[in-house]
Amino acid sequence: AGVGRRLDAELLEELEEALLVSDLGPDLCDTVIHALRERAKLDSGTGLAKMIEEELLKAMGERQQDAPRPPAGELRVILVVGVNGAGKTTTIGKLAHRLREEGGQVMIAAADTFRAAAIEQLERWAERAGAQLVKSKPGADPAAVAYDALGAAKARGCDTLLVDTAGRLQNKKNLMQELEKMGRVLGRALPGAPHEVLLVLDGTTGQNALSQARLFSEASGVNGLVVTKLDGTARGGIALAIHRELGLPLRWVGTGEGIDDLQPFDAGLYTRALFE
Amino acid sequence: SIQDRFDGILRGLKGTAKISESNIEEAVSQIRRALLEADVNIKVVRTFINDVREEAKGEGVLKAVSPGQQFTKILSDKLQELLGGQAEPIRWNREGPTVIMMVGLQGSGKTTSAGKLAGMLKKKGRKPFLIAADVYRPAAVDQLVVLGEQLGVPVFRPIDDDPFKTAVEGLAEAKRQGADTILLDTAGRLHIDEGMMAELEAIRGEIQPSEILFVADAMIGQDAVNAASEFDRRLAFTGVVLTKLDGDTRGGSALSIRSVTGKPIKFVGLGEKLDAIEQFHPDRMAQRILG
Numbered sequence: 001a002g003v004g005r006r007l008d009a010e011l012l013e014e015l016e017e018a019l020l021v022s023d024l025g026p027d028l029c030d031t032v033i034h035a036l037r038e039r040a041k042l043d044s045g046t047g048l049a050k051m052i053e054e055e056l057l058k059a060m061g062e063r064q065q066d067a068p069r070p071p072a073g074e075l076r077v078i079l080v081v082g083v084n085g086a087g088k089t090t091t092i093g094k095l096a097h098r099l100r101e102e103g104g105q106v107m108i109a110a111a112d113t114f115r116a117a118a119i120e121q122l123e124r125w126a127e128r129a130g131a132q133l134v135k136s137k138p139g140a141d142p143a144a145v146a147y148d149a150l151g152a153a154k155a156r157g158c159d160t161l162l163v164d165t166a167g168r169l170q171n172k173k174n175l176m177q178e179l180e181k182m183g184r185v186l187g188r189a190l191p192g193a194p195h196e197v198l199l200v201l202d203g204t205t206g207q208n209a210l211s212q213a214r215l216f217s218e219a220s221g222v223n224g225l226v227v228t229k230l231d232g233t234a235r236g237g238i239a240l241a242i243h244r245e246l247g248l249p250l251r252w253v254g255t256g257e258g259i260d261d262l263q264p265f266d267a268g269l270y271t272r273a274l275f276e
Numbered sequence: 277s278i279q280d281r282f283d284g285i286l287r288g289l290k291g292t293a294k295i296s297e298s299n300i301e302e303a304v305s306q307i308r309r310a311l312l313e314a315d316v317n318i319k320v321v322r323t324f325i326n327d328v329r330e331e332a333k334g335e336g337v338l339k340a341v342s343p344g345q346q347f348t349k350i351l352s353d354k355l356q357e358l359l360g361g362q363a364e365p366i367r368w369n370r371e372g373p374t375v376i377m378m379v380g381l382q383g384s385g386k387t388t389s390a391g392k393l394a395g396m397l398k399k400k401g402r403k404p405f406l407i408a409a410d411v412y413r414p415a416a417v418d419q420l421v422v423l424g425e426q427l428g429v430p431v432f433r434p435i436d437d438d439p440f441k442t443a444v445e446g447l448a449e450a451k452r453q454g455a456d457t458i459l460l461d462t463a464g465r466l467h468i469d470e471g472m473m474a475e476l477e478a479i480r481g482e483i484q485p486s487e488i489l490f491v492a493d494a495m496i497g498q499d500a501v502n503a504a505s506e507f508d509r510r511l512a513f514t515g516v517v518l519t520k521l522d523g524d525t526r527g528g529s530a531l532s533i534r535s536v537t538g539k540p541i542k543f544v545g546l547g548e549k550l551d552a553i554e555q556f557h558p559d560r561m562a563q564r565i566l567g
């Protein structure tokens with residue numbers, strides 16, 4: 001949208017298309033366009049780009065509450081969940097690396113005991129990041145692996161435990177129950193755990209991300225989002241629709257396949273990319 | 277469902293008043309919303325509803341006994357026709373083994389689908405052979421090796437960390453072993469990654485696959501047309517595999533990808549196990565998209 005343009009009908013149409021193409025979804029898009037139309041009548045002072053960004057930030061929530069943390073000195077447990085292929089394992093590698101760079105001791109639980117070579121894949125990442133790893137055999141009970149990893153993390157004085165889980169589609173009730181059990185087991189082993197439950201969303205996902213957010217939240221108490229693959233052409237507008245509906249904060253953005261390709265969420269950058 | 281929405285709009289008109297063009301317009305705007313919620317691309321939606329509007333006005337909705345039903349029928353028929361009337365089979369090579377190349381964005385299901393296809397073909401009495409040409413993703417080769425072991429299908433490992441060399445030598449080894457169908461798994465990549473797309477072009481140029489399958493995650497949103505059209509532009513793929521349709525996504529990406537590339541959706545992935553693959557059914561997909 002050009003900085004000098006007025007907010008007329010033609011521009012609103014162009015903007016609507018840009019927001020839809022960014023996967024905001026028709027509902028949220030209508031809300032934003034309607035709000036802009038109203039504002040344009042009353043407020044001709046604010047620059048157009050600024051106005052659009054402000055309306056989008058209302059949906060996004062400019063100030064995200066900080067991630068929940070345990071009391072000082074206690075182990076922090078982060079459970080990573082999401083559908084198949086979203087980028088959970090890779091994101092854990094990146095997070096572990098970041099935490100290590102900040103001087104932390106990191107333990108990873110290889111609790112995807114189902115998919116072919118999932119454990120091997122995570123082992124490579126743990127090695128690259130300088131993190132410790134607890135694993136079992138393929139087919140082992142995922143909650144048991146997480147439990148063992150938690151014990152080992154405490155014993156070895158780690159400050160963060162990252163738990164990788166198998167990808168699963170949210171409509172599979174038995175797999176969602178498996179996640180519920182994982183959460184309970186972690187909470188019994190360490191009251192308050194898991195402190196963070198991150199839902200990893202593939203940035204190319206469309207409106208199905210809403211269903212993912214709802215059902216994963218129900219099963220495992222998601223309290224943060226990661227949107228991956230934003231180094232592509234997808235804009236990840238679904239994160240706004242999810243935030244608007246469920247209030248979930250976006251914590252991290254994945255911007256590539258390398259170990260450094262993880263950015264903390266920046267509301268201004270994120271929202272501007274949706275309509276530029 | 278969309279039928280309910282139409283019944284809602286056109287209900288009051290059965291037998292009493294004549295339905296008007298503005299009623300049709302209201303129904304059309306419901307379709308637009310439904311298709312966008314189903315992740316059909318905005319430009320594809322626009323073209324589609326223009327066609328539907330013309331047909332609805334011209335055909336029989338205005339005079340129909342049950343306009344809601346008539347309208348739904350036009351909609352569903354049109355959708356099915358656009359998705360591709362008949363399921364299309366694999367393009368078998370006339371002479372020599374058939375090479376099938378799997379390509380697509382990261383995490384779409386290429387490796388798993390290569391395994392599933394190998395399994396399906398083996399059950400049909402063919403002699404499949406898998407080539408692991410993803411040298412980038414950690415343990416990608418291990419993943420395909422494990423699948424090959426589960427299926428009893430040979431897997432060719434990378435040579436010199438070089439996907440091109442691997443494809444060429446893998447094909448030679450497959451021929452030596454008398455395989456009749458070679459499935460080449462490649463690394464996921466972005467359509468805007470020049471180097472990685474050039475790598476695929478080079479491999480394609482050298483081994484000349486008779487089938488290039490674009491593997492897409494059914495839950496992909498508006499970005500489907502960007503990825504599909506660029507992969508098509510550079511590789512001229514011959515078919516599409518739509519994965520993770522065992523989820524609850526409406527799968528509008530099927531219509532977007534098909535409209536924008538004209539290529540047939542050949543298979544759908546319906547689960548994580550190696551037997552979870554089927555031929556594509558346009559009628560079932562149409563119903564699903566309409567919700």
Ligand SMILES: Nc1nc2c(ncn2[C@@H]2O[C@H](COP(=O)(O)OP(=O)(O)OP(=O)(O)O)[C@@H](O)[C@H]2O)c(=O)[nH]1
Pocket residue numbers: 082083084085086087088089090091112115118165166167168228229230231232253254255256257261382383413464466
């Ligand atoms: N371009 C890009 N690719 C990514 C990003 N994050 C992950 N990937 C790629 O996406 C693919 C899937 O990543 P994984 O980490 O295996 O995903 P996952 O969620 O653990 O998958 P499952 O365990 O099979 O459910 C891999 O090829 C990754 O390299 C990202 O931010 N950008």
Ligand SMILES: Nc1nc2c(ncn2[C@@H]2O[C@H](COP(=O)(O)OP(=O)(O)OP(=O)(O)O)[C@@H](O)[C@H]2O)c(=O)[nH]1
Pocket residue numbers: 084085115167169380381382383384385386387388389410413416462463464465491519520521522523544545546547548552
């Ligand atoms: N539920 C379900 N899961 C699937 C289907 N197809 C693939 N998957 C899962 O999706 C995830 C990604 O599959 P992969 O085969 O690793 O995908 P890929 O395209 O090879 O990924 P990259 O090589 O990283 O680009 C894995 O967890 C698979 O088990 C499907 O049809 N249904």
Ligand SMILES: [Mg+2]
Pocket residue numbers: 088089090112118165166167
């Ligand atoms: Mg994983």
Ligand SMILES: [Mg+2]
Pocket residue numbers: 386387388410416462463464
């Ligand atoms: Mg793969």
